[in-house]
Amino acid sequence: MTRSWIADTSEEIEHPPIPIGLNEMTVPRTMIILSFATIFMIILSSVWLAIAAFQFQDDLEELFPPTGVTEADLKNEGRWSWELDLLFDTCDSRLDDWEWPESLAEQDDYFLYPGELKCDWEHQGNGDRASIVIYNRGNTTIDLILEIIGGGVEFTNEGSSNLLLNGLEGNSTEIIEISLTEDVTEKDIKITATHVEFNPVSMVNLDVHLFKGPDERPLHISDGDNIQVHYVLWDADTGEQLDEGDLPVQGGDDSRYIKGFGWAVIGLDIAEDRGFVQDTGTTHTVLLPPPIAYGNNEGHELENTWLRFEVKIDRALNT
DSSP, X not given: OOOTTSOSSXXXXXXXXXXXXXXXXXXXXXXXXXXXXXXXXXXXXXXXXXXHHHHHHHHHHHHSOOOOOOGGGGEETTEESEEEEESSSOEEESSSOOOOOSOSTTOOSSSSSSSOEEXXXXXXXXXXXXXXXXXXXXXXXXXXXEEEESSSEEETTTTBSEEEEEEEXXXXXXXXXXXXXXXXXXXXXXXXXEEGGGTTTTOEEEEEEEEEOXXXXXXXXXXXXXXXXXXXXXXXXXXXXXEEEEEEEXXXXXXXXXXXXXXXXXXXXXXXXXXXXXXXXXXXXXXXXXXXXXXXXXXXXXXXXXEEEEEXXXXXXXX
């Protein structure tokens, strides 16, 4: 007679023998093995990254062999000798640690601006463009790594947020187009320029505040585009109007005019691609220091004058 408390199965079936190895130490031993494997992989990855970093450094040194230039050669008054600017008249002190000179033209200083800049960029939709200016104020040729930090903007010709600027000669200027790659309502980005031999301690910064304007337009003037603009020109210090008129201009470098004029039209926006655009075109106001105005025209009456241009697109041209 069976009882409820007596098992109906044999002892071997109810309590089968535990195979060797599957005891209470199995999990801890497995975890120890996995931990050692993980540590080994971390060490291996660290070694691989270190080797890759050294290889990158070697490649960089091969591309840019040491020039014998010292930090002292690239500095003046404690500042690196290059400056960054956004080609709009919307800039101010980046860290609120300096004030504008009473007279820009009468500055007796090594630099154009008393310090780093922060600038506003009012855009008119995805694909809009602007111009970044790099001034080498020193006497030494420099190689710079440019980077856009924050996303949504790239160097147009590179299609990337990084750019290598080789051989920027002393007392010369380079202007580069940047493009908006996404629909941005409002955001902040940073653009940096760092010397390849003194990276990252030689970083010069430009802060840019992006925000969308009230009227989005589908077409944006880029480097090489031909348009006709109406312009007004003032002395930036005195406010005196110096000139006004209508001119054809090619976006970017246009040898017919001062360097800053062609780059001032980059990013002008229209709602149609040909003919007179009437009220659909946008206006830029830009501040041009002498290096991109008449500073290279020795003896010119405006050689030392900072210019303020207002440019408004009249129409796009076929050629």
